Amino acid sequence: MFIGVLLVITWLILLLRYPDKALPVSLAAAIGLGLVAVWVVWLDNRELKQLARLELRITYAPEHCPADRPLQLKMSNGNDVPLTELRWRIAAYAPGDTVNLAENLYAAPRYRGPGELQAGALWEDCLPLPPLRPGYRPQSLEFRAEHLQGSFSD
Incomplete structure (x- = not known):
């Protein structure tokens, strides 16, 4: 828990101090996390449909x-x-x-x-x-x- 809070605070400091460099990296990380989330939801829905059959x-x-x-x-x-x-x-x-x-x-x-x-x-x-x-x-x-x-x- 402590490490997660420390990472978020560090990310916010870097985003405020160096927005030109931190913003593209943050957007790429957000897109990557979004793709992983979509993939997990798709797999879960596929399994639910298979169980329903x-x-x-x-x-x-x-x-x-x-x-x-x-x-x-x-x-x-x-x-x-x-x-x-x-x-x-x-x-x-x-x-x-x-x-x-x-x-x-x-x-x-x-x-x-x-x-x-x-x-x-x-x-x-x-x-x-x-x-x-x-x-x-x-x-x-x-x-x-x-x-x-x-x-x-x-």
């Missing part, structure tokens, strides 16, 4: 999955590039409600994707149930994947 359906299906992992996940990659990594949290909602009934404790399960999922491919797996608030049964809830974080190969 993933289709994840989570259903409570104890008849198709083992007892310790009763949630059935079906994921399809609607992108034209392979998915390399994916992490998410599972939220549980009562039908028509907006309150998340899954408790996101430190000991809650961590959900990860298949590793590499090719473009247009489908992946199915069974997942453990997140801890639910007392008084709710999983068969009466809707489950959704939220807080998706992932990366795609180019």
